[in-house]
Amino acid sequence: MKNKMKLIIPRLIGLTAIVGLASIIISALFKLLFFGTILLALGMLFTWIIRSWKKESSGSELMHEDPYLGMHSQQRQAVVPVVGFKKSAKPSIIPIY
Numbered sequence: 001m002k003n004k005m006k007l008i009i010p011r012l013i014g015l016t017a018i019v020g021l022a023s024i025i026i027s028a029l030f031k032l033l034f035f036g037t038i039l040l041a042l043g044m045l046f047t048w049i050i051r052s053w054k055k056e057s058s059g060s061e062l063m064h065e066d067p068y069l070g071m072h073s074q075q076r077q078a079v080v081p082v083v084g085f086k087k088s089a090k091p092s093i094i095p096i097y
Helices: 002-058
Strands: none
Touching: none
């Protein structure tokens, strides 16, 4: 029994050290991902605040509200029919402009 303990204890200590190092590395990776996500979210929030502040200070929010404001209603449609072609019995692909 004493011989078995002499063989098992060093292996157990080595395995414990390896598992401990692996858990430290994995937790460090998750912490880096977490803090990176928080930093990106704060950066996006900051840019959104700055853009909205600039838009309010410039007074041109009415110009940028509808990009299709000056266009005719036919040009505003997502699907524009192709004019000048006969209707076919087969289904066809409708181009989207």
